[in-house]
Amino acid sequence: MTNNQQLKYMNLTLKIWRQEDSKAKGRMVDYKVTEISEHMSFLEMMDVLNEQLVNKGEDPVAFDHDCREGICGMCSMYINGEAHGPDRGVTTCQLHMRMFKDGDTITIEPFRATAFPVIKDLVVDRSSFERIQQAGGYISVNTSGNTQDANSIPISKHAADEAMDAAMCIGCGACVASCKNSSAMLFVGAKVSQYALLPQGQVEAADRVRNMVAQMDLEGFGNCTNTGACEIECPKGISLENIARMNRELMKASI
Amino acid sequence: MSGFFKSSIGRKVAMALSALFLMFFLLQHFAINILSVFSENAFNEVSHFMGTNFLIQFVLQPVLIFGVVFHFIMGFILEIRNNKARQISYVKNNGSANSTWMSRNMIYTGLVILAFIILHFIDFWFPEINTKYIQGDMSGVHEGVEGYRYFHELQEKFVSPIRVGAYVIAFIFLSLHLMHGFASAFQSMGGSTIRKKSLQSIGKAYSILIPLGFIFIALYHHFNH
Numbered sequence: 019m020t021n022n023q024q025l026k027y028m029n030l031t032l033k034i035w036r037q038e039d040s041k042a043k044g045r046m047v048d049y050k051v052t053e054i055s056e057h058m059s060f061l062e063m064m065d066v067l068n069e070q071l072v073n074k075g076e077d078p079v080a081f082d083h084d085c086r087e088g089i090c091g092m093c094s095m096y097i098n099g100e101a102h103g104p105d106r107g108v109t110t111c112q113l114h115m116r117m118f119k120d121g122d123t124i125t126i127e128p129f130r131a132t133a134f135p136v137i138k139d140l141v142v143d144r145s146s147f148e149r150i151q152q153a154g155g156y157i158s159v160n161t162s163g164n165t166q167d168a169n170s171i172p173i174s175k176h177a178a179d180e181a182m183d184a185a186m187c188i189g190c191g192a193c194v195a196s197c198k199n200s201s202a203m204l205f206v207g208a209k210v211s212q213y214a215l216l217p218q219g220q221v222e223a224a225d226r227v228r229n230m231v232a233q234m235d236l237e238g239f240g241n242c243t244n245t246g247a248c249e250i251e252c253p254k255g256i257s258l259e260n261i262a263r264m265n266r267e268l269m270k271a272s273i
Numbered sequence: 274m275s276g277f278f279k280s281s282i283g284r285k286v287a288m289a290l291s292a293l294f295l296m297f298f299l300l301q302h303f304a305i306n307i308l309s310v311f312s313e314n315a316f317n318e319v320s321h322f323m324g325t326n327f328l329i330q331f332v333l334q335p336v337l338i339f340g341v342v343f344h345f346i347m348g349f350i351l352e353i354r355n356n357k358a359r360q361i362s363y364v365k366n367n368g369s370a371n372s373t374w375m376s377r378n379m380i381y382t383g384l385v386i387l388a389f390i391i392l393h394f395i396d397f398w399f400p401e402i403n404t405k406y407i408q409g410d411m412s413g414v415h416e417g418v419e420g421y422r423y424f425h426e427l428q429e430k431f432v433s434p435i436r437v438g439a440y441v442i443a444f445i446f447l448s449l450h451l452m453h454g455f456a457s458a459f460q461s462m463g464g465s466t467i468r469k470k471s472l473q474s475i476g477k478a479y480s481i482l483i484p485l486g487f488i489f490i491a492l493y494h495h496f497n498h
């Protein structure tokens with residue numbers, strides 16, 4: 019195990035939000051984890067903690083995760099006061115323990131928003147995002163039978179790139195969690211933009227933006243005040259430009 | 274269209290429109306006030322015109338008052354809604370990691386401005402209304418003062434160091450409010466962030482120079498009378 023001697027291990031204190039179920043009153047609980055490798059991901063560190071808890075016969079900390087490679091958007095943790103922790107352009111599953119130091123105290127909370135109620139511990143219900151998507155985040159072109167070849171509709175490189183960038187959004191909700199107003203406008207802006215930029219999406223653009231914004235308001239998300247926190251914390255680098263575009267789209271749709 | 278202004282984005286746009294209007298007004302107010310530094314006479318003439326012109330007094334002035342009231346009431350409404358959107362706050366929140374202090378404290382900088390506006394009304398506006406519309410004296414002259422009274426009154430106001438201090442503090446807060454607000458208003462209106470660099474430079478210049486100018490005017494009259 020000569021290699022291991024070069025590895026840095028750390029001992030950490032974790033302050034974690036524990037909450038039995040959606041109705042229970044939660045509280046912060048302190049835990050200690052030892053011999054955490056700097057190469058672990060944050061979720062692997064959580065696995066170590068949970069193994070420890072299970073061995074002691076305690077209830078493991080519930081947290082969401084699925085792909086563990088930054089594409090599903092499930093892992094939602096508010097780490098030391100930032101969504102997905104202190105690193106930039108990563109989800110919690112991509113966050114490395116080398117971002118922390120031996121002896122650190124790490125505060126871990128669920129994403130907080132009235133529209134993201136806590137289900138248990140660090141798991142929140144983000145179905146409000148699903149309902150916004152269902153309100154218009156699709157195109158209703160009939161694709162059975164005599165569909166046109168997609169390549170026969172010319173699309174500028176610029177529009178294609180911007181649509182692709184908007185489509186990078188994985189619906190993780192870090193934008194809402196980071197926003198002081200719990201606004202979902204970066205998410206909705208990205209979803210509106212990815213269609214508004216392409217001819218296939220433009221047919222239903224007006225209804226889409228109206229319905230998606232109406233659903234967003236109904237879910238109780240707050241109002242954007244352009245602090246820009248969402249753009250900085252977004253693991254996929256979704257630009258504020260998408261919010262401006264959504265505003266323009268809604269203005270166009272309302273006149 | 275009415276549905277638009279009920280939506281979150283519509284409210285944002287309305288907020289931005291009122292703010293743009295206020296920023297335009299502030300520029301105009303500054304242009305007149307700075308005259309007082311260069312020419313007593315010019316300041317008096319313009320003040321008399323502004324104070325007695327029907328269009329300004331009975332059309333633009335009510336619009337301005339509506340603009341201010343709309344802006345801060347809408348600011349409060351948005352603040353309340355936004356607080357409701359997160360009922361349980363974070364135990365640890367590192368706001369400075371991703372946003373400026375100015376952007377996170379618009380309601381507090383706004384409240385200081387509101388307090389100032391109230392003081393400003395008691396200081397200048399109520400006496401004006403009293404002289405002109407209650408006592409019915411539209412002459413713009415005052416016993417013992419040569420020419421129009423406006424410049425003289427201005428000088429008298431800025432004798433008190435407490436008042437000058439309050440003005441300086443208020444304008445520092447206005448500067449902080451505008452450092453975020455200026456670019457924010459354009460972004461709310463759907464302004465493209467591609468043009469944001471230049472817009473932000475203009476915003477910085479405006480939000481520093483205009484309040485600094487007002488501070489300069491207050492200090493100038495405090496030390497020169």
Ligand code: HEM
Pocket residue numbers: 242243244285288289290292293295296299341344345348349351352379380382383384386387390450451453454455457458459461
């Ligand atoms: C009367 C007291 C005032 C209060 C209580 C107040 C409050 C607020 C609040 C809470 C916001 C944030 C809302 C948002 O960003 O959506 C805001 C934005 C703003 N305010 Fe004020 N404000 C006041 C006076 C002023 C004045 C006198 C000016 C300019 C001369 C001004 C310029 C702005 C600008 C430019 C914005 C940004 C608008 C936007 O983001 O769309 N405010 N104000």
Ligand code: SF4
Pocket residue numbers: 186187188189190191192193194204205208248251252253254255256
């Ligand atoms: S915009 Fe970014 S932060 Fe918001 S849901 Fe999409 S990927 Fe997550």
Ligand code: FES
Pocket residue numbers: 082083084085086087088089090091092093109110111112
């Ligand atoms: S677990 Fe899928 S993005 Fe983190």
